[in-house]
Amino acid sequence: MAGLDFEVPKFSDTAYTEVPKIKEGAMAHAKSFIAPQGPQEYLGYPWELGEDWKERAIERMGEVLQKFRSVRVFLDACVHCGACTDKCHYFLGTADPNNMPVARQDLMRKVYRRYFTLPGKIAPWLVGAEELSKETLDQWYSYYHQCSECRRCSVYCPYGIDTAEITMAGREILNYVGMGQKYSNEILGKVQKVGNNLGLPGPALEDTLAGLEEDIEADTGVPVKLPLDVQGAEILLVTPSADFFSEPHVESLIGYAKVFHAAGVSWTLSSHASEAGNFGLFNGNYETMRKVAMRIRDAALELGVKRIIVGECGHAWRVAYSYWNTLTGIGYGGEDPFSKKLQEQLDPRYPQPMHICEYTWDLIQKGVLKFDKSKNDHRVVTFHDSCNVARGSRMGDVPGGQFTIPRNIIQAVANNFHDMALETIGEGTFCCGGGGGLLTDDLIEVRVKGALPRMNAYNNVVQEKGVNFLALICAICKAQFNKVLPIYGFDMGMVGGVHQLVSTAIKLEE
Amino acid sequence: MSSLTVFFTGLYYIAAFILIGGIAYRVYEYARTPAPLKIPTTPAPTTATGTGMRMMREVVFFESLFKSNKWIWLFGWLFHVGLALVLLRHLRYFQEPVWFWVEFIQPFGKYASFIMVAGLAGLWARRFLVDRVRYISTPSDHLMLALLIAIGLSGMGMTFVAHTDIVALKAWAHGLITFNPQPLPGDVLLLVHLFLVALLMIIFPISKLLHVPGVFFSPTRNQVDDPRERRHVAPWAAALDARDNG
Secondary structure (H helix, E strand, O other): OOOOOOOOOOOOOOOOOOOOOOOOOOOOOOOOOEOOHHHHHHHOOOOOOOOOHHHHHHHHHHHHHHHOHHHHHHHHHOOOOOOOOOOOHHHHHHOOHHHOHHHHHHHHHHHHHHHHOHHHHHOHHHHOOOOOOHHHHHHHHHHOOOOOOOOHHHHHOOOOOOHHHHHHHHHHHHHHHOOOEHHHHHHHHHHHHOOOOOOOOHHHHHHHHHHHHHHHHHHHOOOOOOOEOOOOOOEEEEOOOHHHHOOOHHHHHHHHHHHHHHHOOOEEEOOOOOOOOOOHHHHOOHHHHHHHHHHHHHHHHHHOOOEEEEOOOHHHHHHHHHHHHHHHOOOOOOOOHHHHHHHOOOOOOOOOOEEHHHHHHHHHHOOOOOEOHHHHOOOOEEEOOOHHHHHHOOOOOOOOHHHHHHHHHHHHHOOOEOOOOHHHOHHHOOOOOOOOOOOOHHHHHHHHHHOHHHHHHHHHHHHHHOOOEEEEOOHHHHHHHHHHHHHOOOOHHHEEEHHHHHHHHEOOOO | OOHHHHHHHHHHHHHHHHHHHHHHHHHHHHHHOOOOOOOOOOOOOOOHHHHHHHHHHHHHHOHHHHHHOHHHHHHHHHHHHHHHHHHHHHHHHHOOOOOHHHHHHHHHHHHHHHHHHHHHHHHHHHHHHOHHHHHHOOHHHHHHHHHHHHHHHHHHHHHHHOOOOHHHHHHHHHHHHOOOOOOOOOOHHHHHHHHHHHHHHHHHHHOHHHHHHHHHHOHHHHOOOOOOOOOOOOHHHHHHHHHHHO
């Protein structure tokens, strides 16, 4: 493809990706744009290295070690066994040894050992401890932005060491000394100032939704609504803002609207909380993540809704499922006035928050939704488990529901479904290559190469099963595959959402 | 009492103090550091019992490592099981009379040393043969394996080649735990073995051997998957709620 100044990896002959021999420094040049003054200032960080950057970095590392047990235990416990070395999609795609999870951690561990452990203080050469240098700081910036925080390594580590936690700590320290990432930090500004990551203001959102209502009615003859800021609605839908205008995301939004319409329920979107995504997760700053999540709580309280449902977005669902209760009290079991205030408003018959797939599957099981599966007969579907959903959340009542529920929905609305190779799905799923704050053009080489393991598995079902539709439940996965599939020689139209399939097959009463 | 006995007796009291005190301090440090967010690697058990079982499988069978890499699992598991049997067999030096089950495992414990050293050798070979593992290995990674193998071989030397005065050794060991110092036999192999074991005890709390207490504190393994049902808030984070509700 034109415009790429690197070689696109070749497919393997199987669904699997061969483990490469290491190539030192292969990706040392990859560096996303550094955040300028505006977003850094807004987030309360400096925008250039001061003279005391080293002291600040070590001080921040000390604070992180006090606040996060994960970081402390993970930096101590690694024995360098090598179990994780062939598990990262970025290593498999780039062969750069610093993209092996253990080596990525060691970039920080060597500094931790030097400043915070006895052997590192008295015999640094023995334990691989090193002073923090500008060179190391630059390596942090480069390699902590070549990690999508997908947690695949944590599945395979005998101590459950999760490199995502180290990457997040690394980014937090980088921000603190003035080396933030432009892409993520600009988004964190927009979501707090405007209400969503795209910076789409309320009136524009209203127009977009009205346009979509017209489109659906023209298409189906049914007046399906996309309500905004409706006081007293039963359900608040919080979805990634890409659903409002990006293709193929918007097709899923239409799918959710049709499901709500068919269920005959009152629901609403919120202009204040018109974004499910929370890039605070990627930066590992608890307070930022909390502030961004608080918009949802505020909107829920203001609109007086009984249920909160989250649209197709991977990291958003991790934050919603795993963190919202902690951060904002959206959930149950709170004993404190802060969380009780909201929890007493929510309908206790349903889990809070709920994933749109849980909602739809529940209605399918109850027989509320009717489908004409043949409408999807032109599609041969496979499903990509998004990393944050797979390894950082759950759906339904039993562990692994996050794998079965989306597949159950697909098979309820489409006749042709084939899974990709077993080791590349479920808990062992490969990240799309664009998650964790890497979905920016300045990291296109990292994204393309990191997609290789997924592309090999996908290519295999395309060749052997005739698959022509990659079903997704993540806005980042959708955008990433939209960009990367053509680079690997596939048709862009192969990418879509699970609720796009629902939308195609659902029968609506006029 | 010879200076040799004084030295080794003193060394073992110091080593035991560092080992127990050091690990206790680490455990205290891990325990008091909050885990502010729910981060179990999912799919994860939804009950405390299930999470206990997950931890048990991890610690006894190395479940995640088995998923990851069969060679590392094989060598690592053989080494740890061999070491466990060898350690249990050593209990006899501190007991009078020797418990039934310690007596029972005595022959297994003797030959387990071969399994232990073979596992260690396999792990060490990987540090040379696999380019990825070679890249991440530090001098201390090699020295740790050398130390463990030297402990194993010196012990096996006494078990299978040149016996030491085991009755006198037992009197010394028993004397240690009853605070009634006894003379230590002066065999070179024994002294080497004892010295290296003491060294291992001393470096335990400041080395990667912290994976032993660490694994129990790993939030990705020890947390229950129930964030929607239970509100999980660290003390420093609860302060933010109180502020925002005021």
